[in-house]
Amino acid sequence: MHTTHIPVTRSLFDDDCYTYEKKLRESFEAWVRSRKGNRSGDRSQRELREESMVVYREMWDAFTAFCAQRQLGLQDILPEDLDSFLMSRGTGHDSTRPLVRTKGDELSLRYARRYLFLIDRITCLQARVAGIEANRAAQKLLERPEYRYANAEDKNPIPEYLTTAQVKRLIAHVTQIYDNADGGAPISWKEARNRSAVAMMLGAGLSPGDVRAVDVSGIVVDGGRKAGLPWKIHVPGNGNSPPRDTPIAEWAGRQLAFWLSVRGQQKIQGDRLFPSSSSGTAWSHTGCFESCKAVLQAAGLGDATGGLFMLRHSFALRQLSKGKTEVEVARYLGLTDVNSMRRYRGILVSPADVV
Template sequence: MTKNLTLFDADTSTVEQSLNQHFADWVAFRQTSKSKARSERPLSEESANVYAEMWHAFAKFCAERDLALQEVTVTDLETFLTIRGSGPDAFRPRQTTRGPDLTARYANRYLVLIQKVTQFIAKREGIEANRAAATLRERPEYQYAEAADKDPPPEYLEEGQARSLISYLTRAPRPDSAEKFTWKTVRDRTAVALMLGAGLSPGDVRGLKLDGVITTGGKKAGVPWKLSVEGNGNSPSRETPIADWAGRQLAFWLKVRTQQSMPGNYVFPSTMKGTQWSHTRCFEASRDVMEDAKLGKDDGGLYKLRHTFALRQLRKGKSEADVARWLGFLDVSSMERYRRIVLNYQSAA
């Protein structure tokens, strides 16, 4: 489990420390739970990391207002969700927002997390649980946030945009350019390349291991053509193909990584020491690559790259079953949202 779940900064207030300890206790309970209930199963490391960043932002909000968990009201939660959607800063990653506000789906997930931790603490201490999050979730916009018909069509890159991004990601540094080109530049562009060229999610990128890069059996010696991606709480382990251009970019990054003598098994380490990229830093670095490529920071988020990969594969005639497997979907019915776009595209052609 990650180290940051129970560590507190020396300047952290008592309220914030208390709230973060509540969260750490809830995670510890989940990790040792033998329950088969989905709400009590052990968390994957990726899920725990994401929840930790979400909760720590909530704890910081409460600490600034000197609010204990039992004192939080519906109005407080409404204010928090509004602030959370108005970022960006280190505590307000906006990959799950559209425009100035959080999506109802992501806001609901915040409320679910707060409700779960609140109920856990109340049960442990034998007190009545604060119902603010539960009450807010009864509103229609949150109550039906996860409904299938509320699922918006995926945002994706038009073919011209995809080609422009590929050109940007794979271009060599220009001798006459003032552009700063470091190992991090190559790492960040290659990470984005695998989101577009192999359908990886940001979490997949962060967790990708060197022994998951497959070069044997490819068209060109030493050039990766397939990735073995570890499973997590949301998707199974899988193998996914890499587009030729993305494979060459990955080979270039691995060469740079070797030249820098980086230890560890992570393909995309955060530092020269080989430590894992954090959720927030990976998002920020990848988002900046998108902005530098003139595709905007927040328009559709990073998942539009994964969606574009799926649509490109379907348009090439790959089966829905194959693409679903490459993306790590457990149910092929998840491809329905892509099917509508492909059919419209074919009708317009």
């Protein structure tokens, strides 16, 4: 069994002026700066989008806390340390213990692979600047089959999605404006936000990142079938997908209209449709994830294994079932490669007018 050890080598920032935490944070910021202005065709080298930077910084913060507690610099890390870290995040490969779900992204081997790539890139940059040989701990783990082939086509399972009964149950929950069906106290503005965000994932196919990026100005009301009801939303591009207009299911449009009224009553500032605070600050990756997962749990879907993206998959499947083409649905989802729609072939679901 691997035990905590005292580092015996010195990293780039190893001096008495910095704590381990400060050194690790500076390593991350140096990596971000190294990519600034880079328009390389290699996605792993080009400048980071703000959305990606926020996610990577949250990931790195967790890794920083782990290393600082053990007084580990990047040059000191062993493969066993990374195994321990991934296991603590619920991403490790250990058949003897269940995965532990913690704050952050969906926990999977693919997410673990993403973590290892991040650690490896920052470690290599630090070593290159210092003129020393890079620590290969992360690379060694990436050579393991479970991580090396985590993105392989045969590792891409059939997407999780909601049944028609689950869809109806979730819609019934998110459209309640009181704490319970018997007419309890009105829900708080943040709960209204959370439920409306989930409504847009299920009723418009938005991803969590889309939910956090859309502005109030992107809501389209004019020209719809129901006067005064939002029926379409403009989603800005994010580097991986182009800007797009996505239709909103009628029930989700009503929920969105309710949220807009709450937003106005609370005098929420800024242009973000779903902000973190009344001052209009951006909703964090972790904050959005945790808040929306709580909505699913409150609706009785806590055992569903597909995470938030099963809402998006449910939207796509029902659009296809209602006769929309793969090209149309791919456009709704912001997918530039229509071949991504292959995952939905062979899955038959009810058209369910509710989505």
